[in-house]
Amino acid sequence: AQSVAQPEDQVNVAEGNPLTVKCTYSVSGNPYLFWYVQYPNRGLQFLLKYITGDNLVKGSYGFEAEFNKSQTSFHLMKPSALVSDSALYFCDVRVMSQNNFNKFYFGSGTKLNVKP
Amino acid sequence: SAVISQKPSRDICQRGTSLTIQCQVDSQVTMMFWYRQQPGQSLTLIATANQGSEATYESGFVIDKFPISRPNLTFSTLTVSNMSPEDSSIYLCSALQARRQFFGPGTRLTVL
Numbered sequence: 637a638q639s640v641a642q643p644e645d646q647v648n649v650a651e652g653n654p655l656t657v658k659c660t661y662s663v664s665g666n667p668y669l670f671w672y673v674q675y676p677n678r679g680l681q682f683l684l685k686y687i688t689g690d691n692l693v694k695g696s697y698g699f700e701a702e703f704n705k706s707q708t709s710f711h712l713m714k715p716s717a718l719v720s721d722s723a724l725y726f727c728d729v730r731v732m733s734q735n736n737f738n739k740f741y742f743g744s745g746t747k748l749n750v751k752p
Numbered sequence: 753s754a755v756i757s758q759k760p761s762r763d764i765c766q767r768g769t770s771l772t773i774q775c776q777v778d779s780q781v782t783m784m785f786w787y788r789q790q791p792g793q794s795l796t797l798i799a800t801a802n803q804g805s806e807a808t809y810e811s812g813f814v815i816d817k818f819p820i821s822r823p824n825l826t827f828s829t830l831t832v833s834n835m836s837p838e839d840s841s842i843y844l845c846s847a848l849q850a851r852r853q854f855f856g857p858g859t860r861l862t863v864l
Contacts, residue, residue, distance in 0.1 A: 670853070679756075679844065680795075680855040726794065728853075740785075742795045 638663045640729045642743035649717045650751055657712040657746045659727030669710040670728040717750045754779050754849045756856035764862045765835055772831045773859045775845030780825035783848040788841045801828040835863045
C-alpha cells in the first residue's frame with residue numbers, strides 16, 4: 637500500500653537552531669515530493685518540491701529538503717529557525733496513476749514549535 | 753501563481769441539510785480537487801473535479817453524498833449532502849497549475 641509517514645507529531649526547537657521535519661514514503665513508481673506549511677486559520681502554502689534533478693532542493697522562507705532515494709525520505713530542513721516558522725507542516729507524495737493523473741498521499745502533519 | 757477563493761468561509765448547519773461550497777480560481781487550471789481536513793490533522797482527498805465530466809471520487813467518498821460540479825476551468829462546487837455532525841470539518845479546494853498545487857483558504861463547516 638502507498639503511504640507517507642511523518643513520524644513526529646511535534647518538533648520543538650529554539651530560535652536560531654537548525655530544524656528538521658522528517659518525511660518518509662512508500663510508493664510504487666517515481667514519486668513527486670512536496671512540502672506545504674499551514675499557519676493557524678489559513679490555507680496550505682507551497683514550500684518546495686522535488687520532481688527530478690538535484691537531490692537538494694531549496695524553497696520558500698529559507699527552507700530546503702533533501703531527496704534520499706535509498707532511504708525513501710524527503711526531510712525538510714532549515715539552518716536557523718525563526719519563531720515565525722511555527723506552524724503545521726505537511727509532506728505530500730504523488731505518483732502518476734494508471735489513468736495518468738496524480739494520486740496524492742499527504743503525511744499526517746508535524747507541528748513545529750520554535751521558541752524564542 | 754493561482755489565487756483561490758472559497759465561499760462561504762464558514763457555516764453552521766443543521767443535521768439533514770445540505771451546503772454547497774464554491775471555489776473560484778483567478779486563472780484557468782488543469783485540475784481541481786476537493787479535500788477534507790479535520791482541524792490540526794492531515795488532508796484527505798475527496799475527489800478530483802473534472803471539467804465537463806463526472807468527478808473522480810476517492811475510496812470512501814460517493815457522489816450522492818458529495819456531488820461536485822466543474823462547469824469551466826476556473827470554478828467548481830462541492831455539496832455536502834444530508835449532513836451529520838461527522839461531516840464537521842474544513843473543506844479545502846485546490847488547483848493544479850504548472851505542476852504546483854495551490855489551496856484555497858478553506859470552508860469551516862460545523863454541523864449541529
